[in-house]
Amino acid sequence: MTTIAPAPVRAFVPSGSGLSFGGELRSEWIKLRTVRSTIWSYATVIVISLGLAALMSASIDLAGREIPAVEQATFLAQPATFGVFFGQLVVAVLGVLAISGEYSTGMIRSSITAVPRRLPMLAAKAVVLFVCTFVVGLISTIGSYLVAAMFLAGKGVTASLADPDLLLPLLGGAVYLALVAVFALGVGAMLRSSAGGIAASLGILLLLPIVLSMIPAQWLADLLPYLISNAGLASFGLNGFTSASFETWQNILIVLGWVAVSLAGAAVLLKRRDA
């Protein structure tokens, strides 16, 4: 190296607003709402939920039997939350795509350049995904309740939304959907691939409970209630592939555990790996 040309002018000094978590949340909200897969996924969750509620409540034949007044709210909650069983698969796909889509397109490099500490980006994504999925979940379960109530009113079953036996399952279903989306986000972030992330998430949610319940080993059967989908569905009264064996709060803790492990794994790998 020989001479260095003198800098002709004074160095440019940057100015203006900087990074903030609020800004990162807004960014993730824009990202989520501006891809088609989000719109399609959420629309599918709502449509399937309402459709299943209609199908289920219309085809219930009480055969003259009367549901006791104290059980009517719980009875009505069943068709109102039945759609969550299918909705969880759709939001899992969405959760994976929210991050794997960035890896497959290279967008992740733009995202990480904007938020080079990386973890706030993952956190903002998780918060936005949770809130949006919760709102969509609530629209689904409350909408499904309205549909089911319409069909079941003629069969002598009614309940008010204010009844905690009805409201809590509706809320619980929505929260569970939101948590599944965040769980899948973590899986997608760890695997960085849409195909792999979707396969793993659906495998854990759907396949694992079926496979474990088919193998005739008691210790495997004992594991069943600890699976995320079994615990999650049981937390608001839907029994998946196991009979409920935990309290609601225990089931919620189990789901939170799965989500925490998934997000923690994603955070460690996101921080450590080259993007």
Added chain:
Amino acid sequence: MIQAQSLTKRYGSKTAVDAVDFTVQPGRVTGFLGPNGAGKSTTMRMIVGLDRPTHGSVTVNGKQYREHKAPLREVGVLLDAKAIHTGRSAYNHLLAMAATHSIPASRVKEVIELTGLDSVARKRVGGFSLGMGQRLGIAAALLGDPATLILDEPVNGLDPEGVQWVRHLVRHLAAEGRTIMLSSHLMSEMAVTADHLIVLGRGRVIADAPVAELIGAATRKTVRVRTPYAPELAALFQSADITVTRTEADLLEIVGVTAADIGNQAARAGIALHELTPISASLEEAYMALTQNDVEYRTGGTPDDPAAEHSVADLQESVR
């Protein structure tokens, strides 16, 4: 200002960037030149924290990139055209990037106009041509009105008008006192755009000098002289800034003197010349020569050009 200190990146047993040291100064355009696989992109990725250095460090204005409170205002970067979600429109992509730093939507519109993307801003990026993708990448780099601009192969895929536009843009931004670093594997492009060059080969810095100096070195004339009295003629040109190489019994290559001077002196000394040919190495040849030992992927077959071989020695000599 970008400062790299023994910056190293290894992928397994392969060393992509090998303990490089360099400084990119504000107020001028610094070209980052090297053949494919020389480590240009990896170095740029390490500057903005996408890749973690195996060893050493690199700072932007005295801090690691991720330590800055407003990274996008500090550094604007175009790494490759494929850093954008294909399902999103150009406008929404920029809007999402801008939101992280609370950059207003008016700035998004500004960079869209600046890069000439108005007509396609609402279209999904998946359908963009390479050139449009490149313009969008440049628009994203400019979003934060950054003090440092890092552009990896910015003219890749651009039409001649776009190439010229990028050239003017970076010169203009450098004149405002910004730090501009742009990479290319084309010497000809760098010769007209950059003020300063850092040449990389196989992960190492092989030249770091002002463009004018590299051009001067590269365009030093070689004169080929054929004469039966080669030793006698060579004896006439014994000076520090003249090099004489005897390539055949009756053939000399002389650097540092014009053909006219050689002819005149030979006539005065009564030496008969059978051939007197000025050979000028082009910039491209000089660059090829400079990097030929450091090329990762080489096409086979072509024998080395002796003229180019000659100028590599000159070039490396003058650069050190």
